[in-house]
Amino acid sequence: MNAAEGASAGPKSGVKTVLKLVGVPPSWLDKRPKLPSRNWLIFISITASTAGLYIYDRQQCKAIRKSYIDKVKDLADEPVGSLSRPRKVTVYGGKWPGDEDHDQTLKYFRKYVKPILVAAAVDYEMIGGKRLGDIANRVADDIKSKRRLEAGLDSRPEVYQQLPTYQTPAEERQSELGGGIVLIGRPTFKEFMAGLKRGWTGPLEKVDTDELLAQELEMDGRFDEEDDSTDRAELKPFEPPSPLPSSSTSPPPPIPPLPPLLLVPFTNILGFTKIPLMIWQFFNRRHDVRTGAEAGYKLVMQHTRPFSPPPETLFSDITTPTNESHSDVDFDKACERHFRKSLSKIPAENAKAREKYYAELKTKLETARALARGTREPTKDEIQNPPPTEVELRAERMKKEKRWRGDLEGWQIIAPAAKVAWDERFRDALSICADPPSGSG
Secondary structure, three states, X not given: OOHHHHHHOOOOOHHHHHHHXXXXXXXXXXXXXXXXXXXXXXXHHXXXXXXXXXXXXXXXXXXXXXXXXXXXXXXXXXXXXXXXXXXXXXXXXXXXXXXXXXXXXXXXXXXXXXXXXXXXXXXXXXXXXXXOOHHHHHHHHHHHHXXXXXXXXXXXXXXXXXXXXXXXXXXXXXXXXXXXXXXXXXXXXXXXXXXXXXXXXXXXXXXXXXXXXXXXXXXXXXXXXXXXXXXXXXXXXXXXXXXXOOOOOOOOOOOOOOOOEEEEOOOOOOOHHHHHHHHHHHOOHHHHHXXXXXXXXXXXXXXXXXXXXXXXXXXXXXXOOOOOOOOHHHOOHHHHHHOOHHHHHHHHHHHXXXXXXXXXXXXXXXXXXXXXXXXXXXXXXXXXXXOOOHHHHHHHHHHHHHHHHHHHHHHHHHOXXXXXXXXXXXXOOOEEEOOOOOOOO
């Protein structure tokens, strides 16, 4: 061993000796740490900032939700009778226009409003809509059913009266007034008001809408053969029979008070151009948590105010009402700016789809009749994939017409240009869940 090697092989430190004994190269201690490259610094900074924003937001979400739960959880411990019904609210969540997931509004309720109601032991029933206009139809049908019961046109099964939890109509109405109606988003609010007006202004006679539509479609000549075209042209257009006016079916002059309305703002961001807004929303869920918790707290505390009617009813003596007047019919109006622009083409696209379908229907109908009468033999493709029969084509047409008309009617209710349905009898019947007085929580 030369002098240089002897010098380099001098006494080793205790740390290096231990590392060598455990199999770790001692040379690792001789390496000098270096700063990461510029690209790594950028990556680490962005990742750390993103993670920090996410963690901070979710911590705030938990804190906000917990603060409101602590305000109402004592209400769940209040004693009630063994046969008493819990306070119950009805939640409506209509389909958001342009979103294939029809359950988005009710998902919002379950995530942000429901925890407060559960903490306060408030029961709820959720009613959703799979297509535009479903909520309006449901509300109208429910109101007409109750009106028929009160008018004596229908009756409940006697078995209900033997149940220990049976309530008289007056007791049931009082129980409903102690609950509430939750409306998620402006489209749901518009549909609810349209159904409310339709239910209280429409006749009480039961009408089979499917049968009326079938009669109307039968009279338009789409399924007529060549020999029937002349006779059909001489017939008048079909008009659905209108129910005869009756004093027993006319709506009462005053509308009885309804449970208080809880209006919950909701905006569903859709579209490629809205991605930056979606990202901002993802890192700011605490705003949704606060909005939902505040809404649930209003409902639980049962503090209400009168419904503010449309401006034209407030300023009936003024030709041009001022734009500064506040009205509850303008609830969450800003969300309509986020509707997809393509939604305005629904009427045109509806008409185009109907035109295309009926252009193809003639050929399909000729094929179905030819095969049914045996005037020609089926092709190989028709043997493998039998074409629809005339009965199936009639059923398909009925289904498509119901969907086209329903979608068009639903869009006409919630379109930004459409006004919220209003009846002057709503003025004294509606109320709104409001913020409780300070210090009551």
